[in-house]
Amino acid sequence: AQRVTQPEKLLSVFKGAPVELKCNYSYSGSPELFWYVQYSRQRLQLLLRHISRESIKGFTADLNKGETSFHLKKPFAQEEDSAMYYCALRKTYNTDKLIFGTGTRLQVFP
Amino acid sequence: EPEVTQTPSHQVTQMGQEVILRCVPISNHLYFYWYRQILGQKVEFLVSFYNNEISEKSEIFDDQFSVERPDGSNFTLKIRSTKLEDSAMYFCASSQRTGRGYEQYFGPGTRLTVT
Numbered sequence: 001a002q003r004v005t006q007p008e009k010l011l012s013v014f015k016g017a018p019v020e021l022k023c024n025y026s027y028s029g030s031p032e033l034f035w036y037v038q039y040s041r042q043r044l045q046l047l048l049r050h051i052s053r054e055s056i057k058g059f060t061a062d063l064n065k066g067e068t069s070f071h072l073k074k075p076f077a078q079e080e081d082s083a084m085y086y087c088a089l090r091k092t093y094n095t096d097k098l099i100f101g102t103g104t105r106l107q108v109f110p
Numbered sequence: 111e112p113e114v115t116q117t118p119s120h121q122v123t124q125m126g127q128e129v130i131l132r133c134v135p136i137s138n139h140l141y142f143y144w145y146r147q148i149l150g151q152k153v154e155f156l157v158s159f160y161n162n163e164i165s166e167k168s169e170i171f172d173d174q175f176s177v178e179r180p181d182g183s184n185f186t187l188k189i190r191s192t193k194l195e196d197s198a199m200y201f202c203a204s205s206q207r208t209g210r211g212y213e214q215y216f217g218p219g220t221r222l223t224v225t
């Protein structure tokens with residue numbers, strides 16, 4: 001069965017420090033991977049998708065099929081990055097559902 | 111920018127009661143979804159809906175659940191006889207199309223508390 005694993009429930013860093021939120025997946029096919037972010041009291045919103053290969057708010061994520069990972073990185077964290085981050089997978093045929101990881105709470109201290 | 115809206119934001123109900131959660135998807139979207147998140151757990155897919163039919167449902171989505179698009183704007187999730195374990199945050203989402211590259215836009219959620 002498909003699964004998304006985010007091993008860290010909480011990641012705390014100081015402002016200006018690098019950040020890496022880990023995401024691993026299990027799926028034998030070719031998935032579509034996403035990072036969603038949920039700021040305090042706000043809705044889930046798409047941050048990144050692997051097919052776009054773009055940087056949003058300084059965040060990047062690279063799909064590594066060999067390691068089945070899609071880690072989210074930012075070189076210099078900002079206080080406004082504090083939020084819940086969810087990695088999600090979508091199979092590329094027969095279904096449209098998103099499979100989420102359990103999420104990582106990022107706390108950026110001043 | 112258009113957004114998915116959900117009402118109510120918080121619903122408290124007694125076990126065994128019926129509840130209807132309401133969603134207004136983005137107006138030109140054709141695909142609709144419900145997800146739920148039990149406190150402390152992951153966001154889980156419940157059901158997808160297109161062209162007035164369920165296109166996919168999870169094992170969670172049993173006979174106690176139903177979805178409907180009663181008019182051109184609303185998309186509802188009904189739980190016929192609520193159980194304590196139905197307490198969760200319920201998210202509605204919509205998408206213009208399906209397939210690679212199409213994003214699901216989420217609503218703010220309805221917190222359902224079953225007592």
